[in-house]
Amino acid sequence: MRKGRATREKLMDIAEAAILSKGFGATSIEEIIAEAEITKSGFFYHFKDKNELARALLLRYLASEEQILDGLFGRTRELHDDPLHAFLIGLKLFSEMMADLPSGHPGCLVATYCYNERLFDRDVREINRQAVLQWRQRFLQIFEEIVAIYPPREEVDMEDLADMVSNTVEGGIVMSKAVNDPKVLSRQILLFRSYVKLLFLPTQN
Amino acid sequence: MRKGRATREKLMDIAEAAILSKGFGATSIEEIIAEAEITKSGFFYHFKDKNELARALLLRYLASEEQILDGLFGRTRELHDDPLHAFLIGLKLFSEMMADLPSGHPGCLVATYCYNERLFDRDVREINRQAVLQWRQRFLQIFEEIVAIYPPREEVDMEDLADMVSNTVEGGIVMSKAVNDPKVLSRQILLFRSYVKLLFLPTQN
DNA sequence: CGCAGACTGTACCCACGGTACAGTTTTTTC
DNA sequence: GAAAAAACTGTACCGTGGGTACAGTCTGCG
Numbered sequence: 305m306r307k308g309r310a311t312r313e314k315l316m317d318i319a320e321a322a323i324l325s326k327g328f329g330a331t332s333i334e335e336i337i338a339e340a341e342i343t344k345s346g347f348f349y350h351f352k353d354k355n356e357l358a359r360a361l362l363l364r365y366l367a368s369e370e371q372i373l374d375g376l377f378g379r380t381r382e383l384h385d386d387p388l389h390a391f392l393i394g395l396k397l398f399s400e401m402m403a404d405l406p407s408g409h410p411g412c413l414v415a416t417y418c419y420n421e422r423l424f425d426r427d428v429r430e431i432n433r434q435a436v437l438q439w440r441q442r443f444l445q446i447f448e449e450i451v452a453i454y455p456p457r458e459e460v461d462m463e464d465l466a467d468m469v470s471n472t473v474e475g476g477i478v479m480s481k482a483v484n485d486p487k488v489l490s491r492q493i494l495l496f497r498s499y500v501k502l503l504f505l506p507t508q509n
Numbered sequence: 510m511r512k513g514r515a516t517r518e519k520l521m522d523i524a525e526a527a528i529l530s531k532g533f534g535a536t537s538i539e540e541i542i543a544e545a546e547i548t549k550s551g552f553f554y555h556f557k558d559k560n561e562l563a564r565a566l567l568l569r570y571l572a573s574e575e576q577i578l579d580g581l582f583g584r585t586r587e588l589h590d591d592p593l594h595a596f597l598i599g600l601k602l603f604s605e606m607m608a609d610l611p612s613g614h615p616g617c618l619v620a621t622y623c624y625n626e627r628l629f630d631r632d633v634r635e636i637n638r639q640a641v642l643q644w645r646q647r648f649l650q651i652f653e654e655i656v657a658i659y660p661p662r663e664e665v666d667m668e669d670l671a672d673m674v675s676n677t678v679e680g681g682i683v684m685s686k687a688v689n690d691p692k693v694l695s696r697q698i699l700l701f702r703s704y705v706k707l708l709f710l711p712t713q714n
Numbered sequence: 715c716g717c718a719g720a721c722t723g724t725a726c727c728c729a730c731g732g733t734a735c736a737g738t739t740t741t742t743t744c
Numbered sequence: 745g746a747a748a749a750a751a752c753t754g755t756a757c758c759g760t761g762g763g764t765a766c767a768g769t770c771t772g773c774g
Contacts, residue, residue, distance in 0.1 A: 311720080325627040330534020332761055344763090346721055353763075416624050418686035419616060422530040436687040458703050464696045467684055471697050475680025479672055481623035482641040491669045492676050498663050502707040516751080537730055549732090551752050558732075 312350045315340050320361055324411035328358060328420045358417075359428050365413040366435050373439075376401070377446065387449035388504050392497060399493040402476075408486030409477050439470045454504040465503075472496040517555045520545050525566055529616035533563060533625045563622075564633050570618040571640050578644075581606070582651065592654035593709050597702060604698040607681075613691030614682050644675045659709040670708075677701040 318339045322331040333354065337347050351357040377394040384390035402409060417424060417432050424432075443466035451462060476489035523544045527536040538559065542552050556562040582599040589595035607614060622629060622637045629637075648671035656667060681694035 324624065327532030327534045327625045327628070329532045329536075330625065330628055333763085334761055343722055345723075345766095348763080349719090349721060411624060414687060415620075415683045418683050419529065419621050419624055420532045420535065421686065423532070423535055433688055436684065440688075458707060460700065460703060461696070464700055467693060468697060468700050471680035471684050471693075472676065473680070474683040475676035475678070478617075478620045478623050478679040478683070479641065479676050481626065482619060483638055483645075488672060488676075491666070492673060495665065495669055495673050498665060499704040499707070502663060502704070507712060538732085539730060548753055550735095550754075553732080554750090554752060 395497040399490040403490035600702040604695040608695035
């Protein structure tokens with residue numbers, strides 16, 4: 305029973321890496337089982353078909369992302385009274401975390417799934433959609449706390465601003481991959497941070 | 510000869526749409542030729558293999574993007590003396606153009622290729638890379654003109670700021686696809702525009 | 715021992731990428 | 745309007761991969 309979980313995780317690790325670098329449709333079950341040193345029957349024992357693999361991968365990915373975001377923005381919020389400064393510190397940590405990834409961010413499953421939408425059933429697409437809406441909710445809460453204290457210098461929709469966090473990360477991952485430079489992502493996060501500062505922090509000069 | 514071009518374009522149109530919604534690896538030549546009502550031999554008359562199709566698609570896409578960007582930011586720059594206001598108008602037009610796409614932005618080939626990197630040869634990957642670097646150059650020039658007149662309120666690397674344009678668009682396309690709402694992209698462009706205003710425009714309040 | 719979980723082995727079907735190459739129709743050019 | 749070039753069709757073939765079906769096996773645990 306523990307053995308089963310371990311094999312399942314291994315299959316998922318291999319599949320995730322392959323999907324992020326080749327896309328879902330180009331990732332063959334054959335290559336996954338070859339790398340995992342398991343038979344095809346073994347694979348189908350764990351996942352009844354490719355779509356179930358996709359769903360399991362996405363759910364696992366989202367859970368781990370949530371944990372990371374909780375760690376970054378939940379923890380810092382607990383440690384600081386001021387929501388704006390807490391958020392700015394969270395962004396700084398986020399940027400550093402991305403910079404520390406040795407070979408860059410491996411890619412976001414949510415983005416891959418968007419560019420592979422026709423391959424998945426409604427179920428998986430809906431999970432993907434809800435995940436992004438949850439990110440929006442998460443950051444919207446933060447910005448509403450901020451805006452209650454700091455009047456923004458420009459009239460800006462807070463939902464859009466919340467989306468801009470995910471937007472920056474998704475864009476940054478693509479850009480980093482495109483130019484093959486992991487630093488682009490972390491720098492884009494810092495630029496977004498600079499925007500938040502300009503928008504909410506009272507002028508000093 | 511003219512007939513040949515037309516068929517070639519038709520094949521490319523079909524292939525591009527399929528690739529943007531399913532990924533390169535999941536797009537079969539069979540389905541392309543079925544939709545184009547041509548035989549497999551006919552397809553291979555135009556493209557010696559799938560990678561050549563990929564290259565042709567990318568080059569065509571980049572050329573059309575360049576034309577659009579020239580139209581948006583080149584034209585407006587000619588019509589306005591001030592580089593900052595010209596750019597802000599260009600962004601506004603860009604945002605409106607994205608909002609007017611009836612079923613949203615179909616997707617960026619550059620991004621798809623990033624999430625399918627392992628499927629392409631060095632040649633195609635290098636074209637992709639250079640394309641993004643060219644975008645960086647294009648917007649860097651604009652920002653250097655701006656910064657010569659308007660001192661930025663925060664110290665910001667102009668290359669990063671130039672990347673932020675592409676970053677916003679790439680991220681916005683992913684986000685729009687994810688939540689199935691075309692407006693997200695155009696709103697993100699307006700948010701970026703708000704950042705540019707805050708960064709360069711002298712305070713009025 | 716018995717049983718469930720975690721597989722292996724074998725055999726099979728169909729779709730697809732890709733190759734090869736000969737033949738045919740359409741279009742352009744002189 | 746004939747020759748030449750372009751734009752295809754038709755056929756046959758190979759290997760790989762997704763997926764199904766199902767019987768058999770090994771292994772740890774109560």
